[in-house]
Amino acid sequence: MKWTSELRLLKDYHPSDTYNEIIIAGPCAIESHEQIEEISEFLKELGIDFMRGGAYKHRTSPYSFSGLGEKGLKIISDVCRANKQLVVSEILSIDQLPLFDKYVDIIMIGARSMRNYPLIHSTSKLGKPMIIKRSMDSTLKDWLFAAEHAFYHGAKDVILCERGVKTFDPEFRNILDISSASFITENYNIPLIVDPSHGTGVKEIMGKVAKAFLAIGAKGYMLEIHNNPAIAKCDAEQALTFEEFKKIYDSHKEVLSPLNYS
Numbered sequence: 049m050k051w052t053s054e055l056r057l058l059k060d061y062h063p064s065d066t067y068n069e070i071i072i073a074g075p076c077a078i079e080s081h082e083q084i085e086e087i088s089e090f091l092k093e094l095g096i097d098f099m100r101g102g103a104y105k106h107r108t109s110p111y112s113f114s115g116l117g118e119k120g121l122k123i124i125s126d127v128c129r130a131n132k133q134l135v136v137s138e139i140l141s142i143d144q145l146p147l148f149d150k151y152v153d154i155i156m157i158g159a160r161s162m163r164n165y166p167l168i169h170s171t172s173k174l175g176k177p178m179i180i181k182r183s184m185d186s187t188l189k190d191w192l193f194a195a196e197h198a199f200y201h202g203a204k205d206v207i208l209c210e211r212g213v214k215t216f217d218p219e220f221r222n223i224l225d226i227s228s229a230s231f232i233t234e235n236y237n238i239p240l241i242v243d244p245s246h247g248t249g250v251k252e253i254m255g256k257v258a259k260a261f262l263a264i265g266a267k268g269y270m271l272e273i274h275n276n277p278a279i280a281k282c283d284a285e286q287a288l289t290f291e292e293f294k295k296i297y298d299s300h301k302e303v304l305s306p307l308n309y310s
């Protein structure tokens with residue numbers, strides 16, 4: 049792949065934080081203080097330090113719940129700071145940067161924004177850790193160059209998140225690309241995680257998929273969980289219950305810790 053020679057900054061990148069593992073969980077969308085508190089407490093009991101929650105949601109329909117905005121960011125920030133957890137949330141536009149600077153620890157560039165270079169540039173300038181999700185219609189090259197853009201504009205720490213690309217198969221929300229992920233873990237030091245929630249949309253296979261990515265060197269995974277999935281305002285069908293999430297988390301601890309970080 050000739051174009052890889054142009055990934056100058058990615059090639060030399062060594063994360064300043066050598067995360068052993070990056071396990072991120074939380075709801076698709078922040079809905080209320082009670083919801084975030086309950087989920088955060090549950091994650092704290094498991095020893096999970098990263099909590100996700102969307103305050104601004106890209107929705108297909110303008111009539112769907114699109115997030116609580118600043119109120120949501122304040123809720124997740126208050127709860128997570130009290131519980132010593134890091135807040136992961138997706139930014140949608142440049143004008144939201146001051147709020148993300150104030151409330152969010154790891155700023156996520158969502159799949160739909162992976163090619164929004166002005167947003168990547170401005171976010172990178174903040175110097176906060178970022179997650180760059182793969183766009184659903186991007187090649188490996190497009191995705192890695194999004195990270196190169198981030199480093200070029202001052203990003204210090206970047207995590208890549210494979211969330212799947214479009215598939216012709218209606219049984220799955222997307223299809224996860226383990227070849228691209230393996231190429232990345234083989235050639236670069238940038239931490240890579242997988243999002244089996246959006247990557248599959250199918251609860252019963254999320255644990256196995258996460259394990260497969262850990263086995264090829266992913267640093268962790270991000271999963272959507274909810275204290276009451278039946279009433280979730282966004283992505284309810286793919287939200288794991290606490291019990292379902294714990295089962296996945298416990299099985300990784302047993303099976304993969306010797307494999308993963310040697």
Ligand code: PEP
Nearest residue numbers: 102158159160181211246
């Ligand atoms: C999300 O993680 O909340 C999300 C919307 O995912 P994606 O950008 O991968 O579609």
Ligand code: MN
Nearest residue numbers: 076272282283
């Ligand atoms: Mn979601």
